[in-house]
Amino acid sequence: MLMATMTPTLEAPPAARRGVWGWLTTTDHKKIGILYGSSASVFFVVGGIEALLIRVQLATPNGEFLSADAYNQMFTMHATTMVFLVIMPAAAAFTNYFLPLLIGARDVAFPRLNALSYWVFLFGGLFLTVSFFLGGAPDGGWFGYAPLSTQVPEVVRMDYWALGLIIIGLASLLASVNFITTIFTMRAPGMTLMRMPVFAWMSLVVNFLLLFSLPIITVGLIQVFLDRNIGTLFFDAANGGDPILWQHLFWLFGHPEVYVLILPAMGIVSEVLPTFARKPLFGRSFVIFSGIAIGFMGFGVWAHHMFTSGLGPVAESAFALTTMFIAVPTGVKIFNWLGTIWGGSLRLNTSMLFSLGFIAMFVIGGLSGVTHAAAPADWQQHDTYYVVAHFHYVLVGGAIFGLISGLYYWWPKITGKLLDERLGKWHFWLMMIGFNLTFAPMHILGLNGMPRRTYRYPEGLGFEFWNAIATIGSFLIGVSMLVLFWNFYRTRRRGEIAGPDPWDGRTLEWSISSPPPEHNFDQIPVVEREDDFWHRKYRTAEDGTAIAIEPPPNMEFERDEDIHLPSPSFYPVLAAAGMFLVVMGLVYVPWGLIAVGAGAVTTLWGLFGWSMEPITREEH
Amino acid sequence: MSDTAHAHPTPRDYWLIALILAVITGAEVSVTYIDALDSVVAPLLITMSAAKFAIVVGYFMHLKYEQRIYRNLFLMGIIAAPILFGTVLLTFGVLIGD
Amino acid sequence: MSIDTLAQEHPGPHDVSHIRKVAMWVFLGSEVLFFGSLITTFLLYRTRIGDGPGAAEIFDIPFTSVSSFILLMSSLTMVMAHHSASRKDWRQMRVWLVATAMLGIVFLSGQVFEFTEFVEEGLTVSTSPFGSSFFVLTGVHGAHVAVGVLLLLATALMSFTGRLRDGEGMNVEIIGLYWHFVDVVWIVIFTVVYLMQV
Numbered sequence: 001m002l003m004a005t006m007t008p009t010l011e012a013p014p015a016a017r018r019g020v021w022g023w024l025t026t027t028d029h030k031k032i033g034i035l036y037g038s039s040a041s042v043f044f045v046v047g048g049i050e051a052l053l054i055r056v057q058l059a060t061p062n063g064e065f066l067s068a069d070a071y072n073q074m075f076t077m078h079a080t081t082m083v084f085l086v087i088m089p090a091a092a093a094f095t096n097y098f099l100p101l102l103i104g105a106r107d108v109a110f111p112r113l114n115a116l117s118y119w120v121f122l123f124g125g126l127f128l129t130v131s132f133f134l135g136g137a138p139d140g141g142w143f144g145y146a147p148l149s150t151q152v153p154e155v156v157r158m159d160y161w162a163l164g165l166i167i168i169g170l171a172s173l174l175a176s177v178n179f180i181t182t183i184f185t186m187r188a189p190g191m192t193l194m195r196m197p198v199f200a201w202m203s204l205v206v207n208f209l210l211l212f213s214l215p216i217i218t219v220g221l222i223q224v225f226l227d228r229n230i231g232t233l234f235f236d237a238a239n240g241g242d243p244i245l246w247q248h249l250f251w252l253f254g255h256p257e258v259y260v261l262i263l264p265a266m267g268i269v270s271e272v273l274p275t276f277a278r279k280p281l282f283g284r285s286f287v288i289f290s291g292i293a294i295g296f297m298g299f300g301v302w303a304h305h306m307f308t309s310g311l312g313p314v315a316e317s318a319f320a321l322t323t324m325f326i327a328v329p330t331g332v333k334i335f336n337w338l339g340t341i342w343g344g345s346l347r348l349n350t351s352m353l354f355s356l357g358f359i360a361m362f363v364i365g366g367l368s369g370v371t372h373a374a375a376p377a378d379w380q381q382h383d384t385y386y387v388v389a390h391f392h393y394v395l396v397g398g399a400i401f402g403l404i405s406g407l408y409y410w411w412p413k414i415t416g417k418l419l420d421e422r423l424g425k426w427h428f429w430l431m432m433i434g435f436n437l438t439f440a441p442m443h444i445l446g447l448n449g450m451p452r453r454t455y456r457y458p459e460g461l462g463f464e465f466w467n468a469i470a471t472i473g474s475f476l477i478g479v480s481m482l483v484l485f486w487n488f489y490r491t492r493r494r495g496e497i498a499g500p501d502p503w504d505g506r507t508l509e510w511s512i513s514s515p516p517p518e519h520n521f522d523q524i525p526v527v528e529r530e531d532d533f534w535h536r537k538y539r540t541a542e543d544g545t546a547i548a549i550e551p552p553p554n555m556e557f558e559r560d561e562d563i564h565l566p567s568p569s570f571y572p573v574l575a576a577a578g579m580f581l582v583v584m585g586l587v588y589v590p591w592g593l594i595a596v597g598a599g600a601v602t603t604l605w606g607l608f609g610w611s612m613e614p615i616t617r618e619e620h
Numbered sequence: 621m622s623d624t625a626h627a628h629p630t631p632r633d634y635w636l637i638a639l640i641l642a643v644i645t646g647a648e649v650s651v652t653y654i655d656a657l658d659s660v661v662a663p664l665l666i667t668m669s670a671a672k673f674a675i676v677v678g679y680f681m682h683l684k685y686e687q688r689i690y691r692n693l694f695l696m697g698i699i700a701a702p703i704l705f706g707t708v709l710l711t712f713g714v715l716i717g718d
Numbered sequence: 719m720s721i722d723t724l725a726q727e728h729p730g731p732h733d734v735s736h737i738r739k740v741a742m743w744v745f746l747g748s749e750v751l752f753f754g755s756l757i758t759t760f761l762l763y764r765t766r767i768g769d770g771p772g773a774a775e776i777f778d779i780p781f782t783s784v785s786s787f788i789l790l791m792s793s794l795t796m797v798m799a800h801h802s803a804s805r806k807d808w809r810q811m812r813v814w815l816v817a818t819a820m821l822g823i824v825f826l827s828g829q830v831f832e833f834t835e836f837v838e839e840g841l842t843v844s845t846s847p848f849g850s851s852f853f854v855l856t857g858v859h860g861a862h863v864a865v866g867v868l869l870l871l872a873t874a875l876m877s878f879t880g881r882l883r884d885g886e887g888m889n890v891e892i893i894g895l896y897w898h899f900v901d902v903v904w905i906v907i908f909t910v911v912y913l914m915q916v
């Protein structure tokens with residue numbers, strides 16, 4: 001596949017690939033995917049504990065559990081962690097692991113850049129989290145509205161937030177360049193864009209969204225940092241600056257980001273439903289084009305987050321209309337999924353249950369979202385728990401349910417063992433019930449006027465009962481997660497061996513062993529149609545049913561002779577560590593400048609070593 | 621894939637292009653000094669700047685000669701930016717005279 | 719724009735130069751939005767000068783025109799370097815690379831001089847939102863030029879070792895794309911930030 005000038009190096013030097021050193025220096029997209037997934041799980045526990053602390057505080061009126069200060073840190077870090085350190089890297093984990101497999105490639109376009117993305121993300125996440133132990137975590141909300149983000153420059157909490165998001169954004173930006181390039185240049189022969197699996201399509205849209213939205217918030221974050229540290233006046237209303245500009249820069253990023261979070265889950269569901277309904281995805285091209293439409297329109301609705309900031313009737317009407325319109329392609333997808341399961345021979349295993357749960361919960365969240373589209377109604381709902389209920393239905397009931405569905409679906413491919421179905425069903429039902437107990441009451445609380453982001457509420461306003469229910473529900477979600485982690489552990493000990501194709505799958509990853517060999521495909525597949533792997537196994541009878549082809553297709557191929565795997569490299573993690581030192585030092589200027597200098601030298605050393613490294617596969 | 625790349629310009633073409641760019645820059649600076657043009661100076665400047673932009677991207681960056689995928693990828697940003705930021709400035713009333 | 723025109727439908731053998739150019743153009747598309755945000759901030763704040771000097775009082779158009787011209791001409795030397803590299807004329811390539819870097823350094827020196835002048839005349843980052851947005855926009859652009867200078871000099875130096883010889887033409891082309899883009903951004907800044915504000 002690659003016309004390289006070097007000798008075949010399928011067998012890498014064994015010492016380089018084992019143990020901690022092997023993980024630190026890996027450039028294998030599958031290992032990097034596992035790293036993303038493990039990190040996201042750890043941060044999920046952190047963000048989950050933060051959420052439970054919030055719920056304990058709010059369980060009763062006049063809660064005494066957290067101080068106002070601690071509460072501010074909790075809700076800021078809960079949202080920041082869940083958005084940037086859980087859902088995004090979890091989606092990145094699946095993209096890393098499965099995008100090359102789905103399009104029939106041996107790796108991403110730039111394997112070392114891929115490793116750099118991961119390490120910068122990890123150091124960024126650690127940077128944000130260690131702030132808890134260094135004088136307090138960010139406390140100005142995940143949206144960092146000025147002046148909440150710019151005031152009190154002597155307390156460094158929001159410096160951690162601004163710098164942390166800048167480097168996590170850098171990691172995502174590098175990854176998006178990498179994935180877009182991979183999709184446009186590394187597909188297997190015959191894998192036209194329209195034959196690509198829907199998950200790969202949704203990854204493409206997501207990475208374009210990131211590519212065009214991250215630079216905008218990066219500028220805003222730089223401005224916040226400079227306002228705090230060198231006295232610029234970008235968001236200083238007393239001196240002519242305009243805090244509303246921050247809101248625009250933030251939501252120009254923030255709304256596309258919403259689709260960055262949900263589209264990977266939609267892609268997963270579009271893979272899971274056809275597999276377990278044993279039918280092709282209904283209206284496949286409609287699903288793809290709806291995804292593209294969501295991507296485009298996602299950039300045209302940002303100001304609906306700002307209806308109460310006084311945009312004026314013209315702008316508010318325009319953004320209300322675009323917001324209502326974006327429900328159309330989303331609705332199209334819902335009907336496509338329903339059409340897919342209609343008349344299918346359904347297998348209701350855990351992965352399928354989570355996908356079905358996704359559809360139901362996402363419909364509820366989507367509908368309550370449409371109710372915010374009308375600006376006058378939004379003025380009533382703004383900053384109440386109704387909004388909290390809405391976005392948890394799309395982000396937990398939507399994004400997290402979809403990602404967990406993908407976890408049960410692809411776990412056997414990654415580890416070679418099937419997750420336990422009995423525990424899986426316990427997990428699903430506990431989570432489904434706990435989730436609805438937690439967030440459905442918030443609709444009522446919000447409509448009754450309970451404001452967001454307040455650390456206590458007085459007795460006698462009618463908030464007690466539903467808050468108590470929500471807290472009980474949140475602990476049920478916690479229990480369901482313990483079941484999931486127990487399932488991981490149990491499967492590792494004595495899970496059922498999956499084999500290459502446990503679900504009778506449709507896409508290319510099921511045509512190779514579980515877990516896949518390091519070089520993915522012995523021979524790069526030649527793709528002839530959509531769901532190519534399925535059509536190698538089945539032909540369609542006259543009445544439309546699938547008939548297995550006898551004898552089953554031979555999936556053993558002779559191994560290509562010129563397979564070139566990327567060599568492991570120490571330089572990505574080195575460069576990322578340097579960046580960590582730089583941002584750490586920037587928080588504590590002036591004496592931190594020593595760390596900035598050391599970090600800059602380390603990063604340059606990493607990048608220089610990188611460019612001088614012996615020619616590897618990405619270089620030829 | 622290099623067969624899709626057409627004959628690239630010669631060094632002589634590059635010098636000629638640079639000369640054109642220099643002339644446009646001179647014209648740009650000059651119009652700001654001519655008081656009679658005050659009412660049309662903004663559209664004039666924007667047109668000339670856009671021309672320079674297109675020349676550098678098309679000839680020096682070879683976009684004119686290369687595969688369409690590069691052009692399309694770049695165009696997405698070039699089209700998105702004025703629409704998005706124009707809207708932002710409109711909501712502040714900046715582009716409609718303040 | 720149909721899907722077909724976005725990418726060829728049947729990708730052929732993987733061509734590293736093609737892969738890298740796709741990546742660079744994707745990245746530059748992102749940079750458009752990055753500089754777009756900075757320019758938008760400037761346009762919003764261009765008249766918010768507080769007690770400090772405004773654009774018409776402080777800008778020295780003849781001086782900036784000269785430094786803009788110098789950066790513009792560096793695109794010519796850059797494209798000549800690429801041309802030499804594609805003919806595998808490494809000696810000439812090095813000459814043009816260093817010439818490009820030198821023009822970049824002259825431009826940066828001009829910017830440092832301009833900044834010092836402005837500060838002496840009473841415009842700093844904390845004088846007014848106009849000052850903040852002007853210095854941050856042009857400063858971030860200057861940082862991009864500085865990165866470009868480093869890349870050019872590093873490539874010129876590394877070409878002596880001969881280690882990157884095979885990929886050299888490719889490296890010069892990719893760095894060239896970056897360099898031209900930074901020049902193009904200045905074309906916009908020179909018009910929008912300088913000429914249209916006086």
